[in-house]
Amino acid sequence: MAEPVTAGSEDLVLAGLTKKYGDFAAVDALDLTVPSGSFFALLGPSGCGKTTTLRMVAGLEVPTAGTVTLAGEDITRLKPYRRPVNTVFQSYALFPHLTIRDNVAFGPRRKGVSKREAAAEVNRMLDLVELGEYAGRKPAQLSGGQQQRVALARALINHPQVLLLDEPLGALDLKLRRQMQLELKRIQIDVGLTFIHVTHDQEEAMTMADTVAVMNQGRIEQMGAPEELYDLPRTTFVANFLGRSNLVAGSVTGTAGEEVSVQLDGGTVTAPVERAATAEGKVWVGVRPEKVHLKPAGDPAGGRGNELRDAVVSDVSFAGVSTEYVVRLPSGQELMVFEQNHTSQRRLHSGDRVDLTWAPEHTFLLDAAQDASAGTQFDDE
Amino acid sequence: MKASMRTAGDWIARHLVLMIGLLVLLYMLTPVFVVVLMSFNQPAGRNTYTFDGFTLDNWTNLCEPYQLCSSVGLSLEIGLLATLVATLLGTLMAFAMVRHRFRGRAAANVFIFLPMATPEIVLGSSLLALFVSSGLAGKLGFWTIFVAHVMFCLSFVVVTVKARLAGMDPRLEQAAADLYANEWQTFWRVSFPLVFPGILAAALLSFSLSFDDFIITNLNAGQEVTFPMFVWGANTKGIPMQINVIGTMMFAIALIVVVVGEFGSRRRGRAVL
Ligand SMILES: Nc1ncnc2c1ncn2[C@@H]1O[C@H](COP(=O)(O)OP(=O)(O)O)[C@@H](O)[C@H]1O
Ligand SMILES: [Mg+2]
Numbered sequence: 001m002a003e004p005v006t007a008g009s010e011d012l013v014l015a016g017l018t019k020k021y022g023d024f025a026a027v028d029a030l031d032l033t034v035p036s037g038s039f040f041a042l043l044g045p046s047g048c049g050k051t052t053t054l055r056m057v058a059g060l061e062v063p064t065a066g067t068v069t070l071a072g073e074d075i076t077r078l079k080p081y082r083r084p085v086n087t088v089f090q091s092y093a094l095f096p097h098l099t100i101r102d103n104v105a106f107g108p109r110r111k112g113v114s115k116r117e118a119a120a121e122v123n124r125m126l127d128l129v130e131l132g133e134y135a136g137r138k139p140a141q142l143s144g145g146q147q148q149r150v151a152l153a154r155a156l157i158n159h160p161q162v163l164l165l166d167e168p169l170g171a172l173d174l175k176l177r178r179q180m181q182l183e184l185k186r187i188q189i190d191v192g193l194t195f196i197h198v199t200h201d202q203e204e205a206m207t208m209a210d211t212v213a214v215m216n217q218g219r220i221e222q223m224g225a226p227e228e229l230y231d232l233p234r235t236t237f238v239a240n241f242l243g244r245s246n247l248v249a250g251s252v253t254g255t256a257g258e259e260v261s262v263q264l265d266g267g268t269v270t271a272p273v274e275r276a277a278t279a280e281g282k283v284w285v286g287v288r289p290e291k292v293h294l295k296p297a298g299d300p301a302g303g304r305g306n307e308l309r310d311a312v313v314s315d316v317s318f319a320g321v322s323t324e325y326v327v328r329l330p331s332g333q334e335l336m337v338f339e340q341n342h343t344s345q346r347r348l349h350s351g352d353r354v355d356l357t358w359a360p361e362h363t364f365l366l367d368a369a370q371d372a373s374a375g376t377q378f379d380d381e
Numbered sequence: 382m383k384a385s386m387r388t389a390g391d392w393i394a395r396h397l398v399l400m401i402g403l404l405v406l407l408y409m410l411t412p413v414f415v416v417v418l419m420s421f422n423q424p425a426g427r428n429t430y431t432f433d434g435f436t437l438d439n440w441t442n443l444c445e446p447y448q449l450c451s452s453v454g455l456s457l458e459i460g461l462l463a464t465l466v467a468t469l470l471g472t473l474m475a476f477a478m479v480r481h482r483f484r485g486r487a488a489a490n491v492f493i494f495l496p497m498a499t500p501e502i503v504l505g506s507s508l509l510a511l512f513v514s515s516g517l518a519g520k521l522g523f524w525t526i527f528v529a530h531v532m533f534c535l536s537f538v539v540v541t542v543k544a545r546l547a548g549m550d551p552r553l554e555q556a557a558a559d560l561y562a563n564e565w566q567t568f569w570r571v572s573f574p575l576v577f578p579g580i581l582a583a584a585l586l587s588f589s590l591s592f593d594d595f596i597i598t599n600l601n602a603g604q605e606v607t608f609p610m611f612v613w614g615a616n617t618k619g620i621p622m623q624i625n626v627i628g629t630m631m632f633a634i635a636l637i638v639v640v641v642g643e644f645g646s647r648r649r650g651r652a653v654l
Contacts, residue, residue: 060555080558093556097574110561155558181453 009011009073010036011059012162017066019052024054028218029066032212034162034196039188041205042198044215045241045375050198051090054164054214054350057196058087061113065375070161081110086155090166092147095140100126100150107158109161128187145176146222156187162194169204181208193202202242206230212237216375230288236279236366239286240375246335247284247372248308255279260365269306271363282368289336291362291363294325297353308356311335313348327349327356413632439622446621452611453627456592459523459607463530464587470531471538471587472580476572478548480554484538496536498525504533505597512601523604529601530594534587541586545579581642585635592631 004320012034019027029048034040036041036239040051055061057068059080065078075083086107101122108118109180126132129149131142139147148168155163168184169177186210188195199205206226213223214237222229222238236247250262250269259270260279269285276283287306295302297310315326318341325337325348337356348354393400423436444450474493478486494505508529512521553575557567573580595609602610612624 006642058559060559079563081561081563085559087556087559089552089556091550091552093550095553095556095571106557106562107560109599110566158560 010161012036013059013069014053015067015069017053017056017068018064019049019056025218027056027063030218032213032220032223034194036135036161036194037192038210039195039197039208041209041212042196042215042341043202043205043212046200047159050200050213050215051220053168054087054196057088057162058085058164059083060087064303069345070297084161085164086153086158086160086162087164088148088151088166088168090168091169092140093141094150094154096139098138099135100131100139102139103139103150103156104157106154107203114318122156125157127133127196128156128190129153144171145180148172148180152184156191156193159191160193161357161368162196164213165195165197167198169198169199169201177204181261181356184208193321206242212242214242216241219338232275232364233286233359234366234372236284236370238373239364239366240373244289244336245286246289247286247366248333248335249282249368249372250285251282252278252280259360262365263380264308266308266310266329269308269363270360271365272361275361275363276365278365279365284368284370286364286366287358287362289324290322290334290340292337292358293358294327294337294339294348294354295357297355299355302357304357304359305354306358306360308335310355311351313350313354316348316350327354385386411617415627416628416632419622422622424622439626443623443626446615446623448606448611449623449627452606452608455523455605455610457529459526460591462586463527463534463591464584467531467534467587468584471535471583472542472576474535474539475542475546479543493536493539497540498535501533501594501596502535505529505600508532508597509600521601522605525601525603526598526605526607529597530591531564531644533594533597534590537586537590538583542576542582544581545576545582549575578642580583585638585642589635 014030014032014034017027017032018025019028030049030053042053044050052061056063059075059078059082063076067074069075075085078137095106098106101119104122104125104264105118108121109115113121122135126135129152130359131146131149131153134142134146139150142150148171151168152165168336172180181204184195184197197205197208207228209226211223212226212229214229215223216237222234229238229242233242233245236245239245239247248264250264253261253263253268255261255273258273260273260276261268261270262283262285265284271285273279293302293304294313294351311329313325314334316327320341322338322340325339327336327337328334335356340348418432420439421435421437422432423434423438424431425433474489477483478489478493508525512518512525517525549572553571554567557571558564562570593609594607595613598607599610599613606614608627612620615621615624
């Protein structure tokens with residue numbers, strides 16, 4: 001798989017990139033390095049500045065400040081038609097007056113490729129996206145999924161150094177979207193180009209990308225491999241936006257060797273020091289719902305290191321492979337717990353008294369100054 | 382008996398919209414039919430408004446009435462030239478106003494409507510005052526008519542092209558730029574073909590406005606006589622039948638232009654590669 005190469009000279013580098021509309025910064029001093037050849041996802045809620053960022057890379061928007069560098073060359077002020085970058089637009093933007101064939105041939109023809117060569121290349125591209133027999137049609141005569149593939153072919157045929165995809169799957173229904181995700185990933189591996197895929201769907205970003213950058217309010221919150229981001233979020237926004245998290249208020253009591261101890265309402269928990277975004281004062285103690293295990297209250301067996309005692313199950317919902325519990329702590333805060341449905345395991349019911357337990361190495365500590373609910377309001381998008 | 386009445390009622394109900402549509406069309410086209418019919422009229426006496434007999438004389442002796450053909454020629458010349466200039470300027474203005482942000486854009490949008498909203502008689506007389514005060518009193522003629530016609534056609538062109546352009550996704554032009562088309566190629570390959578129906582409509586509208594105009598032209602024509610002015614003058618002594626021939630021809634030409642334009646814009650899409 002296209003694992004990001006070590007900081008190469010072919011990379012796309014955004015430095016201090018800013019776009020202001022009046023006083024409002026749509027993109028705010030963004031620093032980002034996209035390794036060449038990677039499938040890179042830019043993930044963030046609607047309105048966080050993803051499209052604006054892409055448009056500045058494509059040359060369709062002039063940055064207020066900062067630079068865009070591609071393969072060592074500063075392209076910040078270059079006209080869009082002089083950049084080795086192509087875009088798959090959010091709305092596809094296919095030329096309605098041209099056939100599919102002419103749409104796809106548009107780029108090569110403008111670059112001076114002969115009619116005959118362009119035609120051969122177009123056929124190859126249309127075969128790649130499995131639209132060979134639609135070459136003579138107009139865009140309006142194709143379905144949404146087909147139009148999306150034409151837009152992809154029209155961009156890919158130019159072999160850009162960077163392909164920008166602005167929520168290309170947004171308009172498709174769920175089933176087609178999953179199918180196109182796989183297809184896009186396959187094509188990216190085939191052609192080996194750098195893809196920057198913009199999406200507000202965290203599942204899409206995690207399944208497709210080698211590297212995910214989580215964006216919020218014009219800035220990058222955190223960047224890394226999907227598993228890395230999921231395993232160790234560094235901000236409350238990432239913890240909530242990428243999957244779900246339980247965040248409980250606590251204060252650090254001390255660090256012993258590799259372990260940070262935190263005093264909570266219902267006891268003391270520990271976390272590895274490298275999983276602490278901050279290791280002093282007030283913190284949010286975080287743990288993913290599926291990492292937490294429920295056991296009968298007071299049962300000494302089955303503890304995993306960190307424990308919160310005397311909680312009550314307040315809601316149970318069965319979700320096939322797992323059961324999702326909502327558990328109320330003595331403090332009144334409610335946490336989520338996802339238990340795998342092993343046949344041997346006893347199902348719990350609303351009102352049951354339980355203890356929560358999880359391993360210290362699944363615990364992470366975040367700065368208490370951040371809003372614990374940041375990123376949650378976008379859950380159902 | 383009852384059943385047949387019900388089916389008749391159903392039939393009327395089902396075709397009501399169609400019938401109303403046909404009646405409206407009939408209403409709109411009746412004057413045109415009258416013109417076509419009268420172009421073959423051989424009037425028996427001084428009353429030229431009744432159909433007395435069929436003849437082709439009006440068609441074969443088209444230029445017989447004094448000044449008829451010269452006035453048509455003048456109107457055609459001015460119409461074509463004014464259309465060309467107004468369509469060109471108006472299209473550029475429409476692009477500027479839809480695709481670019483500049484100071485005074487909102488004001489320009491309002492001012493563009495003024496010539497359309499102002500009564501023609503006011504426009505015509507104020508133009509005349511302007512020409513005279515600029516020392517052109519003795520030089521009224523072809524060029525003053527031309528200037529006047531470009532002036533009042535311009536608004537219609539801008540408004541027509543703007544409407545078409547506003548309905549066009551600016552991302553299409555951005556996609557063209559993203560696909561290596563420079564400004565010139567983007568305009569000719571994407572913007573122009575997509576806006577063309579609007580430009581054509583604007584040109585047709587301009588021509589018919591110019592060809593048709595009487596009030597403003599009459600005030601600013603000096604010694605020149607355009608076709609509407611000729612008809613107005615002829616009306617006092619009895620309209621020659623040849624005028625209906627001109628009318629029929631104009632109608633036929635308009636019809637052909639519209640039909641050809643429609644087919645042309647459909648075909649153009651296929652031959653861009
Ligand atoms: N031309 C513009 N004028 C003013 N505000 C804009 C403009 N374009 C985008 N914005 C604002 O910038 C922010 C980011 O927009 P965008 O980049 O489209 O977000 P995303 O693609 O992440 O949904 C939004 O709040 C949007 O309203
Ligand atoms: Mg967007």
